Amino acid sequence: MPARKFLASSLELIGNTPLIKLRNVASNTDAEIYVKAEYLNPSGSIKDRIALQMILDAESQGKIKRGKTTIVEASTGNTGIALSYVGTMLGYKVRIYIPEGVSREGKEIMEKYGAEVVIMTKQEEQSLKERSISGGLVEIPGRLKCLEVEKNEKDTFWIRQFSNPSNSIAHEKTGKEILDALDSIDGFTASIGTGGTLLGITRTLRKSNASLKVYAAEPAATKIPLLSQFKQQGKIIRTEVSGGIISDIIEEEIVDKVLKINDQEAVEMAGRLVKEEGLFCGISSGANVYAAIQLAKELGKGSRIVTVLPDSMDRYLSEQHYTT
Ligand SMILES: Cc1ncc(COP(=O)(O)O)c(C=O)c1O
Structure with a gap:
């Protein structure tokens, strides 16, 4: 051919x-x-690579399903944007938790690709931080939120960029x-x-x-x-x-x-x-x-x-x- x-x-x-x-x-x-x-990756960062790999691997492992699963992640920028782009393209709903104060562009780009963006208020971050074992780390409250959402909301999947083997693969x-x-x-x-x-x-x-x-x-x-x-x-x-x-x-x-x-x-x-x-x-x-x-x-x-x-x-x- x-x-x-x-x-x-x-x-x-x-x-x-x-x-x-x-x-x-x-x-x-x-x-x-x-x-x-x-x-020069299509959504503007290196994170397109991991978004694609993590989603395709989770799919082939039967963890997520197009048209059914909402992919959630905590992100201050590029991963949120990449997941919004790749996830939406592949037929997933995407929800990104971002801390208050992330640039307006970041949030708007995610939304333009079709994601739902949830801004975590300082108060909410603080209360999650207090329950965390390493509260000083800025992404931890967002991750705790994702964990909570995954446990309590049907058909949600936290993609776990910080620990997912598909990231380094x-x-x-x-x-x-x-x-x-x-x-x-x-x-x-x-x-x-x-x-x-x-x-x-x-x-x-x-x-x-x-x-x-x-x-x-x-x-x-x-x-x-x-x-x-x-x-x-x-x-x-x-x-x-x-x-x-x-x-x-x-x-x-x-x-x-x-x-x-x-x-x-x-x-x-x-x-x-x-x-x-x-x-x-x-x-x-x-x-x-x-x-x-x-x-x-x-x-x-x-x-x-x-x-x-x-x-x-x-x-x-x-x-x-x-x-x-
Ligand atoms: C702009 C930028 N540079 C570098 C990095 C680090 O990449 P990695 O998460 O693969 O360590 C990130 C992501 O955290 C990023 O958004």
């Missing part, structure tokens, strides 16, 4: 993003830095795309939210280079519990609402170093990526490239470092402290 020259649906746009060599912002190193432009394919584009890679960096990107891509890249160096970036701009916080606790506690993929990262000893990157460093680098490379990417992209440059300086001449640009700068335009 001749190859199809059109897409059967926009979902086929997910993944296979371009890998782009940086020309300017890394010129103070002798290494090569490549970025995977994940903001989606990124094993992202890693394969990187390997298909470059025959040797010496280092990889990624910021951690759920940890799925870092875990999935590293698993694949380490298969071709066991001594691959991996740095995790902890941008202060994200409000999600991070690796060093879990490491400091000294032990890994997995519960229905915490632990998750971050625990896998610690157990599998995936990360060589955790770099703390402050908002200013991340924001400035994102600004440079826009102006000097024409890559209209967001704040965590800035942090990722900042970390890649640190790693490049350590690995030195001729080494090849890869990172990802998870989302687009237009997600942050109404939040001036996130733009230069």
